[in-house]
Amino acid sequence: MKMILAVPVTIIILSTPVVAQQGEWVEWIADAELSYAAIDNLNLSAFSDDTHSDKRVALDGIVGRFYQFNGFTRMSLSLELDVEKHQEFDSLDNRQLGANVGVRHKFGLGFYQPYLQFNVNYRHQEVEWDANSIDITFTTLEFGQHINNQLSLAASIDFTATTGNERPVIVPELASDVFDQRFIHFSVFVDYILSQEWLLSASYSRRQGDFNSSCSQANVAKVLEVEQVKAITKDDVFGGCVYKLEGNSNIYSASLGYSLSNHAGLNFVVEHYQGKAEVLDYQRTSYSLSFNYRY
Amino acid sequence: MKIFQLAAWYFISISFVTSWLSHANSIKVSVVDEKKNPVEFAVIYIKETLPKVSGHSVVIDQVDKEFIPYVTVVQRGSAINFPNNDEIRHQVYSFSKSKQFELPLYSGNPSSPVVFDKNGVIAMACNIHDWMKAYIYVVDTNKFTISDKAGQAVLSNLAKGQYEVVVWHPKAKESEQLNAQQIDIGDGEQKLVFIVAQKTQFKAWRSPKSVRRRGY
Numbered sequence: 443m444k445m446i447l448a449v450p451v452t453i454i455i456l457s458t459p460v461v462a463q464q465g466e467w468v469e470w471i472a473d474a475e476l477s478y479a480a481i482d483n484l485n486l487s488a489f490s491d492d493t494h495s496d497k498r499v500a501l502d503g504i505v506g507r508f509y510q511f512n513g514f515t516r517m518s519l520s521l522e523l524d525v526e527k528h529q530e531f532d533s534l535d536n537r538q539l540g541a542n543v544g545v546r547h548k549f550g551l552g553f554y555q556p557y558l559q560f561n562v563n564y565r566h567q568e569v570e571w572d573a574n575s576i577d578i579t580f581t582t583l584e585f586g587q588h589i590n591n592q593l594s595l596a597a598s599i600d601f602t603a604t605t606g607n608e609r610p611v612i613v614p615e616l617a618s619d620v621f622d623q624r625f626i627h628f629s630v631f632v633d634y635i636l637s638q639e640w641l642l643s644a645s646y647s648r649r650q651g652d653f654n655s656s657c658s659q660a661n662v663a664k665v666l667e668v669e670q671v672k673a674i675t676k677d678d679v680f681g682g683c684v685y686k687l688e689g690n691s692n693i694y695s696a697s698l699g700y701s702l703s704n705h706a707g708l709n710f711v712v713e714h715y716q717g718k719a720e721v722l723d724y725q726r727t728s729y730s731l732s733f734n735y736r737y
Numbered sequence: 738m739k740i741f742q743l744a745a746w747y748f749i750s751i752s753f754v755t756s757w758l759s760h761a762n763s764i765k766v767s768v769v770d771e772k773k774n775p776v777e778f779a780v781i782y783i784k785e786t787l788p789k790v791s792g793h794s795v796v797i798d799q800v801d802k803e804f805i806p807y808v809t810v811v812q813r814g815s816a817i818n819f820p821n822n823d824e825i826r827h828q829v830y831s832f833s834k835s836k837q838f839e840l841p842l843y844s845g846n847p848s849s850p851v852v853f854d855k856n857g858v859i860a861m862a863c864n865i866h867d868w869m870k871a872y873i874y875v876v877d878t879n880k881f882t883i884s885d886k887a888g889q890a891v892l893s894n895l896a897k898g899q900y901e902v903v904v905w906h907p908k909a910k911e912s913e914q915l916n917a918q919q920i921d922i923g924d925g926e927q928k929l930v931f932i933v934a935q936k937t938q939f940k941a942w943r944s945p946k947s948v949r950r951r952g953y
Contacts, residue, residue: 633942635942
């Protein structure tokens with residue numbers, strides 16, 4: 443972790459002009475997003491006869507403020523509150539309270555100068571079925587640049603650690619800490635302005651590390667036979683077992699944004715998750731429509 | 738003697754009225770694109786070469802993280818003040834050939850205005866807020882105007898004579914960056930229509946995107 447922090451901080455300090463001006467608090471951050479999503483295979487099951495779909499409404503809010511160090515570097519401090527309500531699986535309804543610290547540095551003067559952004563985010567997710575509540579910490583380093591007036595590219599790496607509650611052991615030789623996970627995302631983001639009202643965005647993420655899947659009791663034996671399961675416990679939400687694996691996943695996302703004003707927009711997002719462990723495939727697709735407001 | 742005094746007053750009055758009338762002429766300009774839609778922010782000016790001015794100042798404001806106005810036209814030698822009426826700081830800059838300048842991060846009023854003493858287009862922006870963009874057009878005349886939302890503008894107080902009227906727009910296609918027409922000014926108002934083919938020009942995206950999982 444020290445290395446992760448040391449690299450961006452060093453780059454930022456080294457490339458900041460020597461004559462730094464006095465910093466001060468500047469813009470307030472006040473964002474809200476209301477979204478509606480349809481998710482298939484909510485339980486990320488590897489078995490087609492064992493998948494559960496659902497729809498959910500989410501309200502996300504962020505409040506905070508930027509601190510401007512100089513013309514090139516700014517820091518953001520923000521608090522985040524998210525509320526999710528599921529249509530069918532209401533035991534997955536949850537609230538998330540989090541905090542984020544970000545530092546963004548632009549490498550010089552001008553529209554085409556690249557930037558480096560570093561974020562540390564902590565959040566507690568309290569799930570209606572409390573056994574599923576988790577703490578999430580992630581650290582992100584993002585590098586991006588405007589390529590021309592329409593096209594912007596960014597690449598990021600983020601490290602995520604989640605910690606869950608104590609869960610009952612159901613297979614003596616296996617752990618039960620299914621929600622204690624470590625994983626990394628390597629991502630690339632493309633934004634393309636179609637017109638001053640329409641923005642097309644796409645991203646690809648390669649996720650490496652732990653993920654969890656749920657399946658019915660009938661499929662547990664098949665999983666244990668072919669996969670290197672790291673932990674398993676009973677799943678009170680979907681009625682079977684939930685288990686932790688290590689594997690690689692590809693996450694494809696595309697979104698179309700419509701600008702309602704300088705401060706509000708509509709976004710339609712499609713995301714496809716394609717996970718793979720030893721043998722089985724884990725796939726999920728979600729569609730979401732959101733209204734976003736930024737102060 | 739009285740007759741001579743009356744005659745003198747008569748000639749003075751006539752020449753004053755004639756002179757006033759000759760300057761009361763104007764050109765009403767309409768600027769449209771290829772589809773006949775009105776074009777706002779077109780700079781319209783009379784082509785002539787006047788010496789640069791001094792002591793003339795203009796304001797380009799910054800409100801709600803936008804430059805106001807989007808397009809400004811000034812005579813060569815004019816000074817422009819860039820007050821920042823946002824409660825945050827901006828960093829204004831331009832890399833344009835006609836004027837390169839930078840106002841390091843500031844709030845309120847900068848200590849001194851920027852003098853524009855070379856003709857041409859100056860594209861300016863803010864280094865903190867990438868979508869903030871505006872244009873300054875520096876000309877050698879004091880006879881200029883900018884089209885409104887309806888694409889209309891008036892060049893007034895023109896003496897009788899022949900003029901070349903030039904139109905410039907930041908979104909004009911390269912081949913039509915300068916669009917000119919000759920006109921003979923007589924008495925009263927004359928009309929000109931300019932068709933300025935527009936290219937699509939983009940500002941950086943400002944509207945909010947999905948906030949999920951993407952920290953500030």
